[in-house]
Structure formats: structure tokens, C-alpha cells
Amino acid sequence: MRDALIDQARRLTAERYPEAWSVVLAGSVAAGRERAGSDLDLAVLLPDGHPTHRETLRHEGRLVEVFAHTLAGLAELRAFDAASRRVVIQQMYATGLVLLDRDGHAARLAADCRAELLAGPAPLGDERRDALRYALTDLLEDLGDTPDRLEALAIGTETVRSAADLLCDHHLAWIGTGKWFPRRLLAAAPDLGARLLDAHRALSETGDPAALLAAAAEVLDLAGGPLSAGYRRDWPTAARPAAPAPAPAGKA
Known part of the structure; x- marks a missing residue:
């Protein structure tokens, strides 16, 4: 089944993303844990000028999750994922199966993402x-x-x-x-x-x-023990809701 799903991912790539610089198949199929109803997870690196986006589509009856991005868009996604401590896109590149790699982009990204995963997140403040x-x-x-x-x-x-x-x-x-x-x-x-x-x-x-x-x-x-009495957290000024405007003269 895995080989058939990989072939399907290659067909989708050729049909929908002929201009792609790299395509990585991630998720359960890449990990060898695929089931009959498994979807295809694709990280697609596109040339500059294309929009960075996530799209769910159906190809040959199977659901496909596409994470499409330029190099600049991918850098933003990686920064967002690192800040959220979830590293979704890093996991895709670090452990995925490379279907297409022009100019070595996928190989370099995979190495960078593996190093990022290994380093771990910054400590919580x-x-x-x-x-x-x-x-x-x-x-x-x-x-x-x-x-x-x-x-x-x-x-x-x-x-x-x-x-x-x-x-x-x-x-x-x-x-x-x-x-x-x-x-x-x-x-x-x-x-x-x-x-x-x-x-x-x-x-x-x-x-x-x-x-x-x-x-x-x-x-x-x-983590430092229970925290209750004595805890204080100031609300950032920028996050406070704006005060209502005063009512015009003569109105409640």
C-alpha cells in the first residue's frame, strides 16, 4: 500500500505543482504507519511570488493536506511553530520522504529542521x-x-x-x-x-x-511548586478593551 500511496503523491505533484522546487511527503505514509484511509501530507516549496498557504483537497478519492510555501514563507512558518513550541512544519521536513528536490533545497531544509528539533524549544519565560x-x-x-x-x-x-x-x-x-x-x-x-x-x-x-x-x-x-496567593499578572495596556466613548450631551 505504501508504494501505491507514494506513487499517488508523485502524480499529484506532477499535476498540480510542476513548478515546485521541492516536495516532501510526511505523516503516516512517510513513517510507514499508513492505513487504508490515511491522507497524504505534502510540504511543497514553491518559487518566490507564490502564496504561502495550507490547502485540503481530494485527489483520486483520497484526502490530501498541502502545506505550500516559498522560502520566505517557510521561514515565517518555522518561526511561528517554534514560538508555539509545536514544530509541525519542522517535523514534516525532518522526517518526511523527499519526492522532488531541485537544487538540494529539501536536503538542506531537512538537515536544518532535524537540528532544530534536536535543539528543543527555548525555555518558557x-x-x-x-x-x-x-x-x-x-x-x-x-x-x-x-x-x-x-x-x-x-x-x-x-x-x-x-x-x-x-x-x-x-x-x-x-x-x-x-x-x-x-x-x-x-x-x-x-x-x-x-x-x-x-x-x-x-x-x-x-x-x-x-x-x-x-x-x-x-x-x-x-516547575517550582504550587502558586496561588500572592500571584499577580498585570494586563498589558495594548490588550485592554477601549473605553466606551462618552454619550453626546442630552443622551444617556
């Missing part, structure tokens, strides 16, 4: 880390106090997300969403990350939050 510590402290208080199972499940989901952010920051590791959430968490912290995920599953299956409270508290200790 104190303000962001404290905000996460405060949020997780509050979540743990609510999780241990609510008798409502639906509320506990909702709080538990937020607890795992906040704890994962702090734990990945502790290890200077990238984070992920969707299926990449557990993958990145387990890569960053195989033991404590697994306990967080198992505890969240136990909460959903049994309604017992004890394991999640313990695992998340351990993460909180690694």
Missing part, C-alpha cells in the same frame, strides 16, 4: 511559567473538590494539558496536539508522562482523580 503554575494549582484544587463526574472529566483534561506544558518545558521538549500530544509528552518524559496519561484514563474510567492529582502535583513541584 517566568511570566508564562508562573501563569501555568497558577492555572495548574487552581485546577488541582477544583479537581480534588468537585463531586460532579462530568466536571471532573473536564477539569482533568485541562489538568493534563497544563501539566504536560510544564513537564515538556522542564525537559526543554516540544509539545503537540491531537495524536502528537501523547507522542511528544512520552518522548519528553517517558515515566511521568505515562503516569499522567494513565491517570487521566483512570479518571475517565473510574471517576477517581487520586492518581491524576498525584502525578500533576509532581509536575508542579518540578
